[in-house]
Amino acid sequence: GDSVTQMEGPVTLSEEAFLTINCTYTATGYPSLFWYVQYPGEGLQLLLKATKADDKGSNKGFEATYRKETTSFHLEKGSVQVSDSAVYFCALSNDYKLSFGAGTTVTVRA
């Protein structure tokens, strides 16, 4: 079945540092890929998405590129802020439902 594997956390960074969270997937066909973010005490919010190979999703300074050859969708941000502290989930959709990775907790210190 479809599955998502993402880098284990927790990740602790200083403000303005570079952030990368690795995500790889296993799926049949051509899934859509997503990054969701969960701030403390809140539900999940869509951060960005990509629907086909070589698409780049971007939002709020975050980027991820759909790499079919490496079955990856790594999340990057060049300069993190304290407000980026959250849990980040990589996910794929092959039909009506999302399959999530285990989540990566990111803490950014001032």
Next chain:
Amino acid sequence: DAMVIQNPRYQVTQFGKPVTLSCSQTLNHNVMYWYQQKSSQAPKLLFHYYDKDFNNEADTPDNFQSRRPNTSFCFLDIRSPGLGDTAMYLCATSSLITYIGANVLTFGAGSRLTVL
């Protein structure tokens, strides 16, 4: 603002005492989902409604039931909660013309259930 609202946000119940969690949406989305998220784990889909059609995941325990009386509301009923059912329960919605595509879900803030 259009949104997905879950109630209650926090619920404590006794082992074996039935509990109902509610979800309402103002998005007029035709698909509604219930996910279970245990501590430090990925959300796991329990079931979803496509309009009035109920779709249960194969590994969802019989203890978990759902009702969708209208487009706006969906309920999660846990008939006899066990200690292992302590989790965050997330409701989500989406609008799909078909089942295939870039299915973007809108999530509520979640209901945190503790079973003692």
